[in-house]
Each structure stands twice: as structure tokens, then as C-alpha cells.
Amino acid sequence: MSSIDIVDLTAVSAIAAGTNKPSRRVVASGIGGKLMGSKEMTTVTAEQLAQDSINALLAKDRADRLKYSKSKHISEQPWTLSNWHDHINWLNLILVVFIPLSGFLSTIWVPVHSKTLILGFSLYVMSGLSITAGYHRLWSHKAYQARDPVKLIYALFGAGAVEGSIKWWGHSHRIHHRYTDTNRDPYDARKGFWYSHMGWMLQKPNPRYRARADISDLTDDWIVRVQHRHYIPIMLFMALILPTIISGYFWNDYLGGFVYAGILKYFVIQQATFCINSVAHWIGVQPFDDRRTPRDHFLTALLTFGEGYHNFHHEFPSDYRNALKWYQYDPTKHVIYLSSLVGLSYNLKTFSQNAIEQGILQQKQKKLDAEKLKLNWGTPLNELPVWTKDEFFQRSKEQKGLVIISGIVHDVANFIAEHPGGQPLIKASSGKDATTAFNGGVYIHSNAAHNLLATMRVAVIKDAVVNGNTYNLQMETLRKKNKSLDY
Amino acid sequence: MSSIDIVDLTAVSAIAAGTNKPSRRVVASGIGGKLMGSKEMTTVTAEQLAQDSINALLAKDRADRLKYSKSKHISEQPWTLSNWHDHINWLNLILVVFIPLSGFLSTIWVPVHSKTLILGFSLYVMSGLSITAGYHRLWSHKAYQARDPVKLIYALFGAGAVEGSIKWWGHSHRIHHRYTDTNRDPYDARKGFWYSHMGWMLQKPNPRYRARADISDLTDDWIVRVQHRHYIPIMLFMALILPTIISGYFWNDYLGGFVYAGILKYFVIQQATFCINSVAHWIGVQPFDDRRTPRDHFLTALLTFGEGYHNFHHEFPSDYRNALKWYQYDPTKHVIYLSSLVGLSYNLKTFSQNAIEQGILQQKQKKLDAEKLKLNWGTPLNELPVWTKDEFFQRSKEQKGLVIISGIVHDVANFIAEHPGGQPLIKASSGKDATTAFNGGVYIHSNAAHNLLATMRVAVIKDAVVNGNTYNLQMETLRKKNKSLDY
Ligand code: HEM
Ligand code: HEM
Ligand SMILES: [Fe+2]
Ligand SMILES: [Fe+2]
Ligand SMILES: [Fe+2]
Ligand SMILES: [Fe+2]
Numbered sequence: 008m009s010s011i012d013i014v015d016l017t018a019v020s021a022i023a024a025g026t027n028k029p030s031r032r033v034v035a036s037g038i039g040g041k042l043m044g045s046k047e048m049t050t051v052t053a054e055q056l057a058q059d060s061i062n063a064l065l066a067k068d069r070a071d072r073l074k075y076s077k078s079k080h081i082s083e084q085p086w087t088l089s090n091w092h093d094h095i096n097w098l099n100l101i102l103v104v105f106i107p108l109s110g111f112l113s114t115i116w117v118p119v120h121s122k123t124l125i126l127g128f129s130l131y132v133m134s135g136l137s138i139t140a141g142y143h144r145l146w147s148h149k150a151y152q153a154r155d156p157v158k159l160i161y162a163l164f165g166a167g168a169v170e171g172s173i174k175w176w177g178h179s180h181r182i183h184h185r186y187t188d189t190n191r192d193p194y195d196a197r198k199g200f201w202y203s204h205m206g207w208m209l210q211k212p213n214p215r216y217r218a219r220a221d222i223s224d225l226t227d228d229w230i231v232r233v234q235h236r237h238y239i240p241i242m243l244f245m246a247l248i249l250p251t252i253i254s255g256y257f258w259n260d261y262l263g264g265f266v267y268a269g270i271l272k273y274f275v276i277q278q279a280t281f282c283i284n285s286v287a288h289w290i291g292v293q294p295f296d297d298r299r300t301p302r303d304h305f306l307t308a309l310l311t312f313g314e315g316y317h318n319f320h321h322e323f324p325s326d327y328r329n330a331l332k333w334y335q336y337d338p339t340k341h342v343i344y345l346s347s348l349v350g351l352s353y354n355l356k357t358f359s360q361n362a363i364e365q366g367i368l369q370q371k372q373k374k375l376d377a378e379k380l381k382l383n384w385g386t387p388l389n390e391l392p393v394w395t396k397d398e399f400f401q402r403s404k405e406q407k408g409l410v411i412i413s414g415i416v417h418d419v420a421n422f423i424a425e426h427p428g429g430q431p432l433i434k435a436s437s438g439k440d441a442t443t444a445f446n447g448g449v450y451i452h453s454n455a456a457h458n459l460l461a462t463m464r465v466a467v468i469k470d471a472v473v474n475g476n477t478y479n480l481q482m483e484t485l486r487k488k489n490k491s492l493d494y
Numbered sequence: 495m496s497s498i499d500i501v502d503l504t505a506v507s508a509i510a511a512g513t514n515k516p517s518r519r520v521v522a523s524g525i526g527g528k529l530m531g532s533k534e535m536t537t538v539t540a541e542q543l544a545q546d547s548i549n550a551l552l553a554k555d556r557a558d559r560l561k562y563s564k565s566k567h568i569s570e571q572p573w574t575l576s577n578w579h580d581h582i583n584w585l586n587l588i589l590v591v592f593i594p595l596s597g598f599l600s601t602i603w604v605p606v607h608s609k610t611l612i613l614g615f616s617l618y619v620m621s622g623l624s625i626t627a628g629y630h631r632l633w634s635h636k637a638y639q640a641r642d643p644v645k646l647i648y649a650l651f652g653a654g655a656v657e658g659s660i661k662w663w664g665h666s667h668r669i670h671h672r673y674t675d676t677n678r679d680p681y682d683a684r685k686g687f688w689y690s691h692m693g694w695m696l697q698k699p700n701p702r703y704r705a706r707a708d709i710s711d712l713t714d715d716w717i718v719r720v721q722h723r724h725y726i727p728i729m730l731f732m733a734l735i736l737p738t739i740i741s742g743y744f745w746n747d748y749l750g751g752f753v754y755a756g757i758l759k760y761f762v763i764q765q766a767t768f769c770i771n772s773v774a775h776w777i778g779v780q781p782f783d784d785r786r787t788p789r790d791h792f793l794t795a796l797l798t799f800g801e802g803y804h805n806f807h808h809e810f811p812s813d814y815r816n817a818l819k820w821y822q823y824d825p826t827k828h829v830i831y832l833s834s835l836v837g838l839s840y841n842l843k844t845f846s847q848n849a850i851e852q853g854i855l856q857q858k859q860k861k862l863d864a865e866k867l868k869l870n871w872g873t874p875l876n877e878l879p880v881w882t883k884d885e886f887f888q889r890s891k892e893q894k895g896l897v898i899i900s901g902i903v904h905d906v907a908n909f910i911a912e913h914p915g916g917q918p919l920i921k922a923s924s925g926k927d928a929t930t931a932f933n934g935g936v937y938i939h940s941n942a943a944h945n946l947l948a949t950m951r952v953a954v955i956k957d958a959v960v961n962g963n964t965y966n967l968q969m970e971t972l973r974k975k976n977k978s979l980d981y
Contacts, residue, residue, distance in 0.1 A: 011883055011898060011955075014923045014931040022918045023936050148914070185937055221916060296941050322942045325914035356912065358942065361870050365945040368866055375862065379855055383848050396498055411498060425843065427635070427812035429708060431509045436501045444501040449510050450672055454783050455809045455845065458852040468498075 023185075025221030033174055033226050033235050082213040099208045102169055103277055110270030119267065120260040123250075127268035130167065130250060135276050137165035139312045139339040145352075146173050146225060147180040150327040151343055153352040155230065162234045167245030168276040172235040174225050181220035183284075184324055188299045190216040196288035196300040204285035246273045279310045286310075287317035295322040295366040297373070305336060313337030322366055323358040331363065385461030388415070388475045394466040403438035411440040413480055414471030417463040446481035454478060510672075512708030520661055520713050520722050569700040586695045589656055590764055597757030606754065607747040613740060614755035617654065621732075622763050624652035626799045626826040632839075633660050633712060634667040637814040638830055640839040642717065649721045654732030655763040659722040661712050668707035670771075671811055675786045678705040683775035683787040691772035733760045766797045773797075774804035782809040782853040784860070792823060800824030809853055810845040818850065872948030875902070875962045881953040890925035898927040900967055901958030904950040933968035941965060 021027035081093045141161025144150040153161075162173060170176055179193045186192045193212070196203045225231045234241060247269040254264025291304030301321040308315030308330065316330040316337065327344075330337035346352040394402070399416060403409045408420030410433070419426075423433050428450060436444060445452060445460070452460075457478040467473055474480045508514035568580045628648025631637040640648075649660060657663055666680045673679045680699070683690045712718045721728060734756040741751025778791030788808040795802030795817065803817040803824065814831075817824035833839040881889070886903060890896045895907030897920070906913075910920050915937060923931060932939060932947070939947075944965040954960055961967045 011886060012926040014926045014928040014935075016931060016935050019919055019922050019931050019936050022922055023915070027918075221918075224916075322940050325912075359946075361949070362942050362945050364865075365869055365871070366942050368862060368869070369941060369945075371862055375855060375858055378851075382852055382855070384852070399498060425812075428510070429711075431514075431708075432506055435506050435509055439499040439501045441501040444503060444506050448501075448503050449506050453809050454856060455849050455853050458849050458856075459846075462848070 023221060024219040025223050026219065028223070033232050035172070035235055035238050080214055082211050083215075094210050096209055096211055103205060103208065103274075106270055107274035107277075110266050110274060113262075113266045114271075117262050117266045120254070120258060120263045122258045123254045123260050123263040123267050126250060126253060126264070127272045130164075130268055131272045131275055133160075133164045134168040134245075134273070135279065135312050136339060136342055137161040137163075138168050138170060138276065138280055139314055140342050141165050142170070142173055142176050143180065143314065144327055144339065144343065146228075146231065147177040148325045149224065149356075150325050151347070151352050151355040153346070154350070157346060157351045158228075158230045162230050163241065163245055166234060166238060166242045167249070167273065168280070169242055169246050169273045170277060170280055172238040173231045174222065174235040177225050177231075178220060178222050181222065182218045184321065185220055186218055187301070187321060191218040194284035194288075196284070200285050200289055203288055204281045207284075282307055282310050283314050283317065287315055291315070291318070293318045294370055295319055295363075296370065308336045313339045319363075323363065325356050326358045327355045328357065383462050384458070385464045385475075388464075388467055388473060391415070391464060391467045393469050395469045399466075399468060400438075407437050408433075409438060409465070410436045411468060411471075412442050412445050412460060413475075413477050414442075414468050414473035415464055415475070416466040416468060417460060418465045419463055422459070422463065442480075443484075446477060447485050451485065452481065457481070510708060511706040512710050513706065515710070520719050522659070522722055522725050567701055569698050570702075581697050583696055583698055590692060590695065590761075593757055594761035594764075597753050597761065600749075600753045601758075604749050604753045607741070607745060607750045609745045610737075610741045610747050610750040610754050613737060613751070614759045617651075617737060617755055618759045618762055620647075620651045621655040621760070622766065622799050623826060623829055624648040624650075625655050625657060625763065625767055626801055627829050628652050629657070629660055629663050630667065630801065631814055631826065631830065633715075633718065634664040635812045636711065636843075637812050638834070638839050638842040640833070641837070644833060644838045645715075645717045649717050650728065650732055653721060653725060653729045654736070654760065655767070656729055656733050656760045657764060657767055659725040660718045661709065661722040664712050664718075665707060665709050668709065669705045671808065672707055673705055674788070674808060677703040681771035681775075683771070687772050687776055690775055691768045694771075769794055769797050770801050770804065774802055778802070778805070780805045781857055782806055782850075783857065795823045800826040806850075810850065812843050813845045814842045815844065870949050871945070872951045872962075875951075875954055875960060878902070878951060878954045880956050882956045886953075886955060887925075894924050895920075896925060896952070897923045898955060898958075899929050899932050899947060900962075900964050901929075901955050901960035902951055902962070903953040903955060904947060905952045906950055909946070909950065929967075930971075933964060934972050938972065939968065944968070 018027070081090065084090060086094055137160065141153075141158070142165050145153055145158070145161065165173065183192055183194055188195060188197055190213075194203045194207050199206070247265060250268035250272070251261055251265040254268055255261035287302060287304065287307045288300040289302065291302030291307065293302055295318050299321065301317040303316045303318045305315065307317065313329050313336055314320070316335060319331070320326075320329050328337060328340040330340065343352055343355065347355055394416060399409065399411065406418075406420070408418055408423060410417050410419050419433055419437075423430050426433050432444075432449070445456075460477060461475070505514070568577065571577060573581055624647065628640075628645070629652050632640055632645070632648065652660065670679055670681055675682060675684055677700075681690045681694050686693070734752060737755035737759070738748055738752040741755055742748035774789060774791065774794045775787040776789065778789030778794065780789055782805050786808065788804040790803045790805045792802065794804070800816050800823055801807070803822060806818070807813075807816050815824060815827040817827065830839060830842065834842055881903060886896065886898065893905075893907070895905055895910060897904050897906050906920055906924075910917050913920050919931075919936070947964060948962070
């Protein structure tokens, strides 16, 4: 007899991390490489990752703890007067805080030119959509494929959003999806709103929680490679220089172009994107899964060209849509769809409607189960004492209101005065077996009556035929006896 | 060993019908008795009813059919030119159609006096509330108790609604609740909108479907007795004579008082009440039970002083409320509650919040189950073929994409290109057991992934440990191994 191979976790972890095969090494050129350096976070072997699998995690965790108890990484040291500057990721701080701040200050004395505002807004739309349709859905999730002209536009204008290269962005994003709400999640929402919004990028990360995802498809893409290699100049040109030149050359507003259509434009896009990691993990509903933080909210979608249906997105990441209903705002989806109509994109991926509806129903079921737990459905049968018939007989002599229905003894004494069918009927059943009388023999009791009955359970009769679901019992009895009949 | 008595169906049916004890015979005096005569519908013994219980219904039905095949009751004969007048309940036809019709015609030449309209509206409110708070909730359902002054008002103004005596109304209403949506239901909604609205009262009923409910509590009530005995004069006085006298004596509008505050007022109340039997069984939602026709609708409630939450009411008939939410319109409930504050009513009955919420949750569950049935959840395990390990081994040689997860073989060939985690990972699992790899070993798959997986089932491995709910399997594995750990 041959035996079936079990998938080798080390080998598949290597595949998942992309370390199983020689892959291109793409680094940024010049000073950019040094500044952007996320190398420290990605030098991890497949073996290391495999050891992290559920079987080895505990051991590794202990080992790591030991290791860092001797020489602590900067991220594990407290902030002090002498080390605070080491904690900080200065490039990011300058790009996402200092420059935008100086931009805001300049608005005090830089006059606003309406043409500049229109240019700023256009660039905001172009760069924003390049992030959502390009960086995110195309490159990070392979939700569809696109032709080079479109990809070039996304790569250029995406750089203008000042959110890092496609390669870096896509890699962290894949890690975010794979390790959502864990320490390996770069924007771990459990660490608070501000951490997931910007905090994570302003301080140095803890290499104890490094991770790696396969991005060989990205490094195989010449556009991704070129963009990454020359990211800093491309970014500076697209984000700041281009709007400055246009505004200056055409309507002589160099400074306004720089401040409004350059700095403040990219600031708005950055913040919108950051909202996906913060707001979209904090505010909204969870129609598909509530074990993790992602949420659906119209407002987040409005800010982010439709990326706000984040609960859906985490469940169906490679769907080119983030929203399905006509009233949900997802312009990125329309851009992708329209570009496919003219042949600029193709292979648009969607999850089956079946899978999507399954998720919704399961989530509804989960909520319903939680609500059910709050109510009294009667003592479970296996927790009830067992009485012999003799015992029931004896007790019934001493105590009024014990009624057997479906092998279960009920104490209906307190209900006699409440019975909508009147007191005499219940009194006549006291000390007796009223299974048939209750279940349609005299009156077809409603659902509510069966629920009430269950809350009055006190014992089970030994060796009796017991059916805790008296409602179903009644339905079956009626079906059997009543068939073609209508009384 | 003593044996437990089983409730005697004949005896309890007698109790339910009120035929187990001598009970007062209350008949209308004079010509009223002859005209109102519902005697034919209620001369049925407890034994007859008990035979109708689920055990004997079929036999009785056959016997009845035989009986009426010889001499048919008028209701079973076709309408012909020579017998149509026998089909009709003339008293009802005159009271609910002819008189109102003549009232409408008179409006052409009878001028409208504003004081008469105000009187008409006041009487409409008084008589309407007397039906809902008195006839219905107090007498028919014993949802609370009231002191004689209040009961007298309800008996008098209720008669002014021209809907029959309390005794007759309460009896048919109890039968309606006991036999809802069956042939014994006087206003059986299954027979169409018009039948349940007015049709049922304009033709003679079929005695094959006679029924009886215990109304000894009603015949024990002197107010009910007096009202029934002298119903016709009380009705004529309250409905027509009183408004005529008031309008004539105080503002000299005898004719207007008769037409507007008399005929048309009672017509509106009648129609509103009829709507409970028609509209409230046709239009609206069913939050508590959808096996039968009653429905909740705001508009029906608006027409009927709050009786439109009829789905609730059929489920919880002896609750003095028909609506629970603050935004639902149920003025009758407020009238009852206010009268209890000043001691005019007492013993207000309510069903427990627990029972009410149980009903809502069960109904939601039912809808969810129905929606679930529409989706593909994968072939049930017991319908799958069983393969030995050797069989799997052989087939895997011929066919790519067979993956074992949790003892179940899945054909993932068509999904390889769709896999959001990439093709290589699934390909590496082909022909192997990927239980651990799939269930968190490499990646913690979402709910959606487990649903998709189930739809790809093709076989079960012989003697393997099988768990069809791979999602739960993953959760348990994670819980066990992961415990205090967060990776
Ligand atoms: C022992 C526990 C019992 C419970 C909790 C119970 C509960 C109820 C409830 C909630 C109703 C209101 C209508 C409905 O929900 O269907 C009702 C009505 C009724 N019950 Fe019971 N019941 C019990 C026992 C019995 C027995 C033993 C009999 C007969 C022998 C009986 C005969 C009736 C009848 C005839 C009505 C109809 C009242 C009407 O609408 O005229 N019940 N019961
Ligand atoms: C055989 C049936 C499989 C199905 C139906 C399936 C389904 C999915 C789905 C729907 C996702 C999207 C994210 C999610 O829903 O959690 C996903 C992602 C993923 N799957 Fe699978 N999968 C299968 C097999 C595997 C196997 C055998 C492995 C590993 C050996 C694997 C590794 C992954 C990884 C690493 C991701 C994460 C992608 C990312 O976000 O970076 N899958 N899979
Ligand atoms: Fe996210
Ligand atoms: Fe994403
Ligand atoms: Fe009804
Ligand atoms: Fe009722």
C-alpha cells in the first residue's frame, strides 16, 4: 500500500515567501537605497518561516525572547533622551510630516490660484487611482492584468503619491493580508488607531516580527523594477517638480504649484491611503467576517476611491471589485472595468456570487447564534434529572401542575393563570401525559407556546421517547395524520 | 408500577368547546334572535369535536362527504336563479352593504354640518376603541380585566359599531384564533381577500366546518348577557338614534346626524375591523411566524387603533399589547394602560420578553435556512464516493490537482489559476495531503477559502479522519497550538 505524501511545510513556506527559487534582487539606486532600506525586515529564510508554522511557533518565540533579552533591538528599548533619534524613521517623518507641515505653513503667504487648484485636484485623482487601481489591485493582488501603457501611468503617478515604490508597497501589503492583526502585520490595527494610521512608519519596526511574501511576479515586471531602482527621482519629479513646472510655465504660479498641487496634493493622497489601514480597520460593519479588524464603511470608500469596503476586500482580496452593490461607492472598480472594455486591461478576477453570499449568511448566522445565547431556551435535556414513572406519579400527588409532554416533565403551575387557552385545559392535564393534547390534538400550538413550554422543563421520564423539539414533533404528527386533510 | 394517565382528548376537547359543563344559554330576544341565529354553527358536541382530533379527522371527513353527497347544505349547492336568496345572509347584507350604500347616496343632498362631523368622529373613536379594547382584547382574549363602568361603555359603544354582540363576536373570534387558516376559520384568509373581508358574512356558512369554543366566561358576565339579549335595540340606539337625537336637539341637524354621525360612522368602523381579517392577513411582514397568514403592517394599525400588528397578536393573543416598539402605532394599548393607572382595569397580561425574542430569532433563523438552501455548500460527505489511499495515489498520477484536506479529496484543478495565494502553493500540494498547510500551517485561510474548498470535494479517503467543517478544524488547531502565542 502506497502512502500519501504530506505537504512539506518548510517547502511550501519557502514558496509562499518566494525564497524557494533564485529571484531578482532589485534595490534602489544611490542614496535612495540606503534611505528606503527595508532589507532588515526581509532577510528571512524559508526555513525560518517554516519553523514559525504552528508547530514550532512556541519554541521560536521562547528562543527569540531569550535572544533579545541579551541585546535588544532599538524597537525593544524604551525611548530615552539619548536614543530617541534612533527610534525614528527619519525619511518617513520628513516625507509624511515635516514637508506637509511646511506646506500648510506656506499657505499663510502663498496665494491660491484656481488653475493650480484644478491641476492639484487632477493630479490627486490620477495619483489616487494609480495607488488603488495600480499599486493595490493590479500589483499587490493580481486582481487583473494590464497593458504596459496603463502600468506605466500607474507606476509614474503612483510614485507621485509618495507612498514608496510598487515593490516595497506591494510587499508590505501582501504581508499585511497574510498576517492581518498579528505582530507580523506591518500596520497591525490592534496596536491602536494612530499606530495603524502613521505610527508604524514613523518608528523602526521590530525584526522579531519580520515576514516575507513572494513578490517574484513584481520583480519580474520591468516597470516595477525601473520604478523601484529610480524611485526617489521619479517620486520627486511626479510629486513636486511636475506640478511646479506646469503651474509656473502656463500660469506663472511656481510657488503655488509646488505647495498646493505638489505638497498638499500628495499629503491628501497619503492620508487617504493611511485611512485604509486605520479607519477601515476601525469603523464600519463586518458583513463577511468579524474575527479580524477590517470593516466596510461608505465614508472610508469616499476618501479612497472605493477602497473602504475593506471587510469584503480582506475576504476576497483578488476580486477586482471592493464593493458589489450598486449603491456602494467604488470608482476604482469602474476604472478597471472601463479599461478592460477598451482592451487596456484583461483577466479581471471575481469571486463567485455563491462564495460571497455564503460569507454573508455565515456571518448572519454567527450574529444570530450570539443573540440566541442571551435567551432562555429551557434546561438542556441532558442536564435534567431523570424520574421514573413512579416518581412522577408520587410527586404529582403532592404537587399540582406537573405535565408530561414528549417524555419531559414540565412544571406549569405558574402558567395556569396565564394560559391563553384558559385554566381548565391545563388543569385537566396536570399529573398526566398531554403529548397529543398539546401537539395538535386539541389545538395546534404556536411556536411561542412550544418555546414557553421548554422553559418549564423539570425532569425527563426514564426510558420514555423524548423529543426536546416539541414544535417539530407537532409538525411531524400533523404532517403524518393530516396529509390531504384540512379541518 | 403505576402507569401515567394520558389526557383524554374527548374530555379536553369538551373543555375547550365549553360543552363539559352546564352553561347559560343566552339568546337574543324577539326577532333579533331569529335574525342573528348563529345557532346552527355552534350546535356541536364535545364528542364531535374530539372525533375531529388528528386521529379521527380523515374518517369524519369521509363520512361528511358521504352525508352531504345525498342532501347538500345550501352552502354546498351552486348559486342558481332559484336559490340565490337562500345563500345570502340578508341581515348582514342590509347592515354592512345596503344601509351604508343608502348613506353614501344621501350625501348628495344631505348638507354637511361641521358639528355633526365632529360628533361622528368622536363616536367613531369611542366605538372603534370599544371594539379593540373591549370586544377584542378584554372579552375575546381576556388580556386584562376591567371594572363594570368601563365594560358598560365598551358594551354600549361597541354595539354602536354594528358588528354583532360581544357574545357572538367573541365566539367567532376565538374560533378564528383556534382554527386560523383552516376551513373552520370563519374568516379563512386562504379563501381570498374579499372572502375574509366581507364575503364570509354575506353568505351562509357551511356547517360541515362548524366549530365551538368555550365562552362560559362571556355568558357568566351580566353585561355580555344583557347586551346580547337586547342587542338589536341597543345597536340601533347607539349606532343611529343617539347621533340623530344629539345632532337634531343641539344644532337641528337630524338628517345629517343620522347619515354622517350614524350610518357613515359605523360603516367606517366596520370596514376598519374587516381590514383586520383581510388586509392584516395579506399585507405586511411576519416577524414571528410565517406558517400562517397574519401579518404586521403600520397602515393596518393606523386604520384600526393599533390592531395591525397581527402577526404578533396571533402568536401572543392574550398580551394586552399588539405592538411593542415605541414607533409602532397602538393607541388601544395606551388606553388600556392608562385605564389601569386609574384603577379602571387591572391584571394586564403580557408575554415574557424572552418568549417574544425567541420568536423573532426563530423566524430569522428560518429565513436564513431558506437562503442557505439556495447556495452550494459542497457535496455532503455521505454522498461522496470513498477512495482508498491507493485509489487516490493512482488517480493523482493521471490527473493533476487532487488535494487531500481533512480526509477529503478535492479537485482544485480549476482553481489553481484563481488562487489568491498564487499557483505554486496549490501546485505543490497536488497529489498530497495539505491538511496542515491549508489550515494555518502556511496561512490562516479565511472563511471564504473554506467555503470554496467545500465546493471542490470529490471523494472521501477510506478510514481517514474526516472533518467536513475545515473552518472549525482550523480554528481548533490554532487554538490548541497557538494558545498564548501571537505570531
Ligand atoms: C402545558 C403547557 C402549555 C403551554 C405553554 C401553552 C401555551 C399556549 C399559548 C402560548 C397559547 C396561545 C396561542 C398560541 O400560542 O398558539 C395557547 C392557546 C391554547 N392552548 Fe395551550 N398551552 C399549554 C397546554 C395546553 C394544553 C394541555 C391544552 C389542551 C389540552 C391547550 C389548549 C390550548 C387551546 C385550545 C388554546 C387556544 C386558545 C384560543 O385561541 O382560543 N394548551 N396555549
Ligand atoms: C486547495 C484549496 C485552496 C483554496 C480554496 C484556497 C483559497 C484561498 C483564498 C480564498 C485565499 C484568499 C485569502 C483568504 O481568503 O484567506 C487564499 C490565500 C492564500 N492561500 Fe490558499 N487556498 C487553497 C490552498 C492553499 C494551500 C494548499 C496553501 C499553502 C500551501 C495556500 C496558501 C495561501 C496563502 C499563503 C494565501 C495568502 C495570500 C496573501 O494574502 O498573500 N492555499 N487561499
Ligand atoms: Fe487591511
Ligand atoms: Fe489589499
Ligand atoms: Fe386574525
Ligand atoms: Fe385576536
